Amino acid sequence: GESVGLHLPTLSVQEGDNSIINCAYSNSASDYFIWYKQESGKGPQFIIDIRSNMDKRQGQRVTVLLNKTVKHLSLQIAATQPGDSAVYFCAELTRGGGANNLFFGTGTRLTVIP
Amino acid sequence: EAQVTQNPRYLITVTGKKLTVTCSQNMNHEYMSWYRQDPGLGLRQIYYSMNVEVTDKGDVPEGYKVSRKEKRNFPLILESPSPNQTSLYFCASSLYPPRETNSPLHFGNGTRLTVT
Numbered sequence: 001g002e003s004v005g006l007h008l009p010t011l012s013v014q015e016g017d018n019s020i021i022n023c024a025y026s027n028s029a030s031d032y033f034i035w036y037k038q039e040s041g042k043g044p045q046f047i048i049d050i051r052s053n054m055d056k057r058q059g060q061r062v063t064v065l066l067n068k069t070v071k072h073l074s075l076q077i078a079a080t081q082p083g084d085s086a087v088y089f090c091a092e093l094t095r096g097g098g099a100n101n102l103f104f105g106t107g108t109r110l111t112v113i114p
Numbered sequence: 115e116a117q118v119t120q121n122p123r124y125l126i127t128v129t130g131k132k133l134t135v136t137c138s139q140n141m142n143h144e145y146m147s148w149y150r151q152d153p154g155l156g157l158r159q160i161y162y163s164m165n166v167e168v169t170d171k172g173d174v175p176e177g178y179k180v181s182r183k184e185k186r187n188f189p190l191i192l193e194s195p196s197p198n199q200t201s202l203y204f205c206a207s208s209l210y211p212p213r214e215t216n217s218p219l220h221f222g223n224g225t226r227l228t229v230t
Binding site: 032034041042043044045046049089091093102103104105106107 | 206212213219222
Protein backbone atom coordinates (compact mmCIF):
# COMPACT_ATOMS: atom_id res chain seq x y z
CA GLY A 1 0.00 0.00 0.00
CA GLU A 2 0.96 3.65 0.05
CA SER A 3 2.43 5.53 2.93
CA VAL A 4 4.23 8.73 3.64
CA GLY A 5 7.83 7.88 4.33
CA LEU A 6 11.32 7.79 2.93
CA HIS A 7 11.02 4.35 1.35
CA LEU A 8 8.46 3.39 -1.21
CA PRO A 9 6.42 0.26 -0.53
CA THR A 10 7.43 -2.37 -3.04
CA LEU A 11 5.64 -5.19 -4.76
CA SER A 12 7.33 -7.90 -6.79
CA VAL A 13 5.29 -10.19 -9.00
CA GLN A 14 6.04 -12.90 -11.51
CA GLU A 15 5.32 -12.10 -15.13
CA GLY A 16 1.86 -13.29 -16.02
CA ASP A 17 0.51 -13.09 -12.47
CA ASN A 18 -2.03 -10.51 -11.35
CA SER A 19 -0.88 -7.50 -9.33
CA ILE A 20 -2.82 -5.65 -6.67
CA ILE A 21 -1.63 -2.25 -5.53
CA ASN A 22 -3.34 -0.63 -2.58
CA CYS A 23 -3.97 2.93 -1.51
CA ALA A 24 -5.52 4.15 1.72
CA TYR A 25 -7.03 7.58 1.93
CA SER A 26 -8.09 9.41 5.05
CA ASN A 27 -10.49 12.11 3.88
CA SER A 28 -14.07 10.88 3.70
CA ALA A 29 -14.89 13.98 1.63
CA SER A 30 -12.71 12.74 -1.25
CA ASP A 31 -14.94 11.87 -4.18
CA TYR A 32 -12.69 11.38 -7.18
CA PHE A 33 -9.68 9.08 -7.41
CA ILE A 34 -7.06 8.58 -10.08
CA TRP A 35 -4.29 6.03 -10.56
CA TYR A 36 -1.05 7.06 -12.23
CA LYS A 37 1.94 5.07 -13.45
CA GLN A 38 5.42 6.60 -13.41
CA GLU A 39 8.24 4.91 -15.26
CA SER A 40 11.83 5.80 -14.56
CA GLY A 41 12.79 9.12 -16.14
CA LYS A 42 9.25 9.94 -17.19
CA GLY A 43 6.31 11.89 -15.94
CA PRO A 44 3.25 10.26 -14.39
CA GLN A 45 0.87 8.69 -16.87
CA PHE A 46 -2.89 8.45 -16.31
CA ILE A 47 -4.16 4.89 -15.98
CA ILE A 48 -7.73 4.97 -14.74
CA ASP A 49 -10.05 7.01 -12.57
CA ILE A 50 -13.15 6.38 -10.49
CA ARG A 51 -15.74 8.54 -8.82
CA SER A 52 -17.17 7.88 -5.38
CA ASN A 53 -20.55 6.89 -6.78
CA MET A 54 -18.91 3.76 -8.19
CA ASP A 55 -17.32 0.72 -6.54
CA LYS A 56 -15.50 -0.66 -9.53
CA ARG A 57 -14.26 0.46 -12.89
CA GLN A 58 -12.45 -1.55 -15.53
CA GLY A 59 -10.04 -0.57 -18.24
CA GLN A 60 -7.71 -2.50 -20.45
CA ARG A 61 -6.05 -5.08 -18.12
CA VAL A 62 -6.68 -2.81 -15.15
CA THR A 63 -9.46 -2.64 -12.60
CA VAL A 64 -9.88 -0.09 -9.84
CA LEU A 65 -11.88 -0.96 -6.74
CA LEU A 66 -13.13 1.60 -4.28
CA ASN A 67 -14.22 0.74 -0.76
CA LYS A 68 -15.57 3.91 0.80
CA THR A 69 -16.40 2.19 4.09
CA VAL A 70 -12.74 1.60 4.88
CA LYS A 71 -11.40 4.40 2.65
CA HIS A 72 -9.43 2.03 0.51
CA LEU A 73 -8.60 2.04 -3.18
CA SER A 74 -6.90 -0.71 -5.15
CA LEU A 75 -5.51 -1.12 -8.62
CA GLN A 76 -5.52 -4.59 -10.10
CA ILE A 77 -3.36 -5.36 -13.11
CA ALA A 78 -4.14 -8.58 -14.93
CA ALA A 79 -1.42 -10.72 -16.50
CA THR A 80 1.36 -8.41 -15.38
CA GLN A 81 4.04 -7.76 -17.99
CA PRO A 82 7.62 -6.48 -17.67
CA GLY A 83 6.46 -3.16 -19.12
CA ASP A 84 4.24 -2.72 -16.08
CA SER A 85 7.30 -2.24 -13.85
CA ALA A 86 6.99 1.31 -12.52
CA VAL A 87 5.90 3.36 -9.54
CA TYR A 88 2.13 3.52 -9.16
CA PHE A 89 0.38 6.15 -7.09
CA CYS A 90 -3.12 7.23 -6.40
CA ALA A 91 -4.44 10.76 -6.30
CA GLU A 92 -7.61 11.97 -4.63
CA LEU A 93 -9.82 14.98 -5.10
CA THR A 94 -11.72 16.29 -2.13
CA ARG A 95 -15.27 17.55 -2.32
CA GLY A 96 -15.53 21.20 -1.42
CA GLY A 97 -11.86 21.78 -2.06
CA GLY A 98 -12.45 23.55 -5.32
CA ALA A 99 -11.84 22.21 -8.78
CA ASN A 100 -8.17 21.81 -8.16
CA ASN A 101 -7.54 20.19 -4.79
CA LEU A 102 -5.80 17.03 -6.06
CA PHE A 103 -3.58 15.23 -3.55
CA PHE A 104 -1.07 12.59 -4.58
CA GLY A 105 0.16 9.60 -2.59
CA THR A 106 3.83 8.68 -2.48
CA GLY A 107 3.54 5.52 -4.54
CA THR A 108 4.26 1.80 -4.68
CA ARG A 109 7.10 0.41 -6.76
CA LEU A 110 6.02 -2.59 -8.83
CA THR A 111 8.74 -4.90 -10.11
CA VAL A 112 7.82 -7.61 -12.58
CA ILE A 113 10.08 -10.65 -12.55
CA PRO A 114 10.45 -12.23 -16.00
CA GLU B 115 1.90 13.91 -31.08
CA ALA B 116 -0.04 15.30 -28.12
CA GLN B 117 2.41 16.13 -25.39
CA VAL B 118 3.61 18.39 -22.62
CA THR B 119 7.17 19.54 -23.22
CA GLN B 120 9.44 20.81 -20.47
CA ASN B 121 12.89 22.30 -20.85
CA PRO B 122 15.52 21.80 -19.75
CA ARG B 123 15.48 18.17 -18.54
CA TYR B 124 18.40 18.75 -16.22
CA LEU B 125 19.63 21.97 -14.66
CA ILE B 126 22.38 22.68 -12.15
CA THR B 127 22.61 26.21 -10.86
CA VAL B 128 23.87 28.24 -7.93
CA THR B 129 21.97 29.95 -5.17
CA GLY B 130 20.42 33.24 -6.22
CA LYS B 131 20.78 32.91 -9.97
CA LYS B 132 17.39 33.43 -11.58
CA LEU B 133 16.14 30.64 -13.79
CA THR B 134 13.10 29.73 -15.84
CA VAL B 135 11.79 26.26 -16.65
CA THR B 136 9.60 26.31 -19.72
CA CYS B 137 6.47 24.25 -20.27
CA SER B 138 4.45 23.99 -23.45
CA GLN B 139 1.45 21.86 -24.40
CA ASN B 140 0.01 21.31 -27.86
CA MET B 141 -3.42 19.99 -26.85
CA ASN B 142 -5.22 23.33 -26.44
CA HIS B 143 -5.70 22.56 -22.75
CA GLU B 144 -7.15 25.23 -20.51
CA TYR B 145 -5.70 23.96 -17.25
CA MET B 146 -1.98 23.81 -16.49
CA SER B 147 -0.08 23.14 -13.31
CA TRP B 148 3.40 22.80 -11.83
CA TYR B 149 4.39 20.15 -9.30
CA ARG B 150 7.53 19.24 -7.45
CA GLN B 151 8.32 15.66 -6.52
CA ASP B 152 10.50 14.88 -3.54
CA PRO B 153 11.31 11.49 -1.96
CA GLY B 154 8.68 10.46 0.54
CA LEU B 155 6.50 13.49 -0.15
CA GLY B 156 4.83 12.65 -3.43
CA LEU B 157 3.79 15.31 -5.90
CA ARG B 158 3.03 18.69 -4.43
CA GLN B 159 1.41 21.45 -6.41
CA ILE B 160 3.28 24.73 -6.75
CA TYR B 161 1.02 26.85 -8.96
CA TYR B 162 -1.81 26.25 -11.34
CA SER B 163 -3.63 28.12 -14.09
CA MET B 164 -7.27 27.73 -15.03
CA ASN B 165 -6.81 29.66 -18.27
CA VAL B 166 -4.86 32.48 -19.91
CA GLU B 167 -3.99 35.22 -17.41
CA VAL B 168 -5.54 33.21 -14.56
CA THR B 169 -3.05 31.72 -12.10
CA ASP B 170 -3.24 30.73 -8.46
CA LYS B 171 -1.10 29.30 -5.70
CA GLY B 172 -0.95 25.61 -4.99
CA ASP B 173 0.31 24.00 -1.80
CA VAL B 174 3.97 25.07 -1.97
CA PRO B 175 4.20 28.37 -3.92
CA GLU B 176 6.92 30.09 -1.88
CA GLY B 177 9.96 31.00 -3.97
CA TYR B 178 8.23 30.45 -7.30
CA LYS B 179 6.44 32.55 -9.88
CA VAL B 180 4.46 31.63 -12.97
CA SER B 181 2.84 33.35 -15.90
CA ARG B 182 0.22 32.35 -18.44
CA LYS B 183 0.31 34.86 -21.27
CA GLU B 184 -0.58 32.27 -23.89
CA LYS B 185 -2.70 29.16 -23.61
CA ARG B 186 0.07 26.76 -24.58
CA ASN B 187 2.88 28.06 -22.32
CA PHE B 188 3.23 28.05 -18.56
CA PRO B 189 6.78 28.87 -17.46
CA LEU B 190 7.99 28.37 -13.90
CA ILE B 191 10.29 31.10 -12.62
CA LEU B 192 12.66 30.90 -9.68
CA GLU B 193 13.78 34.47 -9.01
CA SER B 194 16.37 33.54 -6.41
CA PRO B 195 16.80 29.77 -6.20
CA SER B 196 17.85 28.17 -2.94
CA PRO B 197 19.13 24.66 -2.18
CA ASN B 198 15.76 23.61 -0.74
CA GLN B 199 14.32 24.02 -4.24
CA THR B 200 16.46 21.15 -5.45
CA SER B 201 13.82 18.76 -6.72
CA LEU B 202 12.19 17.05 -9.69
CA TYR B 203 9.66 19.35 -11.31
CA PHE B 204 6.72 18.36 -13.45
CA CYS B 205 4.43 20.44 -15.59
CA ALA B 206 0.98 19.05 -16.32
CA SER B 207 -2.04 20.06 -18.33
CA SER B 208 -5.62 18.96 -18.83
CA LEU B 209 -8.52 20.09 -20.95
CA TYR B 210 -10.42 21.18 -17.84
CA PRO B 211 -9.54 21.22 -14.12
CA PRO B 212 -8.98 17.76 -12.57
CA ARG B 213 -12.50 17.46 -11.22
CA GLU B 214 -14.07 17.31 -14.66
CA THR B 215 -14.93 13.91 -16.11
CA ASN B 216 -12.56 12.57 -18.71
CA SER B 217 -10.06 15.33 -18.13
CA PRO B 218 -6.97 13.56 -16.78
CA LEU B 219 -3.72 15.39 -16.23
CA HIS B 220 -1.01 14.91 -18.87
CA PHE B 221 2.48 15.30 -17.47
CA GLY B 222 5.75 16.34 -19.01
CA ASN B 223 8.86 14.21 -18.49
CA GLY B 224 10.23 16.38 -15.72
CA THR B 225 13.06 18.78 -15.00
CA ARG B 226 15.63 17.76 -12.45
CA LEU B 227 16.92 20.91 -10.77
CA THR B 228 19.93 21.05 -8.48
CA VAL B 229 20.70 24.27 -6.63
CA THR B 230 24.12 24.43 -4.97
